[in-house]
Amino acid sequence: MKTLILNGSPRADHGNTQLFIDHFQSGLTQPLLIRYVLRENPTTLALEMNDYDTILLVMPLYIHAMPGIVMKLFEAMNPHPTNHKKFGFIVQAGFIESSTARYLENYLSSLARRLNYTYLGTVIKGDAAACSILPHFFFGKLFKQLKALGSEFEKNGSFDPVIVKNLGNPVHLSKFQVWLLESRFIKQLNQIGWNWILKRNGCFENRFDRPYL
Ligand SMILES: Cc1cc2nc3c(=O)[nH]c(=O)nc-3n(C[C@H](O)[C@H](O)[C@H](O)COP(=O)(O)O)c2cc1C
Incomplete structure (x- = not known):
C-alpha cells in the first residue's frame, strides 16, 4: 500500500499539524512521505496524488472549515477513474469540543466519495492550539494516542475506531465546562x-x- 501524507497547514512544518504528523509517524515502522500543500502547485500535486493508493490529509480547522490552500487543492482534483483509492483525514483544532469540526467532516466524506475515493473517515482532535507552544509533557496522552493511531493504521490500513472516539472527546462541552470557560x-x-x-x-x-x- 503506497501512502502519502499531506500536511495541509499554512504553517507547514512548524505548526501543530506537523506535530500531529510526527507523532502519528512515530507509531510506524516505515516512515511515510510527507508533502506540504503550502509549497506545492495544486494542479501538479493533485495529479501526483494519483500515484498513491492512500492519501492521509492532516490539517488544522480554520473558521470551521479547511485552510484556503487545502480548498485550492480540492478544486484542482478530478474524480479518480477507479474506485480503488482511499482518502483519510486528520483535523486538529483550537476549540475543545470536536463538534465544531462536524461541518468539515460532512464535507470531507462527501468530497471523498465524489472524487471516487473510499472514505477512511475523519479523525478530529480539539484543544490542540497550544501543542507547539506549551512544553510537550502537557500533551503526553495525545502524543501516545497519535502514535497508537499510526501503528494501527500501518497494521490495518484504517483508523482505529476506539482511538478515534477517544480523540474526539468531548464532542460537546458540559454545562460546567461552559461555566468555567466563561x-x-x-x-x-x-x-x-x-x-x-x-x-x-x-x-x-x-x-x-x-x-x-
Ligand atoms: C485563521 C485561523 C482560523 C482558525 N479557526 C478555528 C476554528 O474555526 N475552530 C477551531 O477550533 N480552531 C480554529 N483555529 C485554531 C487552529 O485550528 C489551531 O490553532 C491549530 O492547532 C493550528 O494548526 P497549525 O499550527 O498547523 O496551523 C484557527 C486558527 C487560525 C490561525
Whole structure:
C-alpha cells in the first residue's frame, strides 16, 4: 500500500499539524512521505496524488472549515477513474469540543466519495492550539494516542475506531465546562496567554488595528 501524507497547514512544518504528523509517524515502522500543500502547485500535486493508493490529509480547522490552500487543492482534483483509492483525514483544532469540526467532516466524506475515493473517515482532535507552544509533557496522552493511531493504521490500513472516539472527546462541552470557560479567571488567564503570543510576534501594539476600515 503506497501512502502519502499531506500536511495541509499554512504553517507547514512548524505548526501543530506537523506535530500531529510526527507523532502519528512515530507509531510506524516505515516512515511515510510527507508533502506540504503550502509549497506545492495544486494542479501538479493533485495529479501526483494519483500515484498513491492512500492519501492521509492532516490539517488544522480554520473558521470551521479547511485552510484556503487545502480548498485550492480540492478544486484542482478530478474524480479518480477507479474506485480503488482511499482518502483519510486528520483535523486538529483550537476549540475543545470536536463538534465544531462536524461541518468539515460532512464535507470531507462527501468530497471523498465524489472524487471516487473510499472514505477512511475523519479523525478530529480539539484543544490542540497550544501543542507547539506549551512544553510537550502537557500533551503526553495525545502524543501516545497519535502514535497508537499510526501503528494501527500501518497494521490495518484504517483508523482505529476506539482511538478515534477517544480523540474526539468531548464532542460537546458540559454545562460546567461552559461555566468555567466563561468565568473571569479563565478569561483573564486566556488574555495573558494571547498577549504573550502577540508580544512574542511583535504585534502587541497593533492588536486593535482595523486595517479594512
Ligand atoms: C485563521 C485561523 C482560523 C482558525 N479557526 C478555528 C476554528 O474555526 N475552530 C477551531 O477550533 N480552531 C480554529 N483555529 C485554531 C487552529 O485550528 C489551531 O490553532 C491549530 O492547532 C493550528 O494548526 P497549525 O499550527 O498547523 O496551523 C484557527 C486558527 C487560525 C490561525
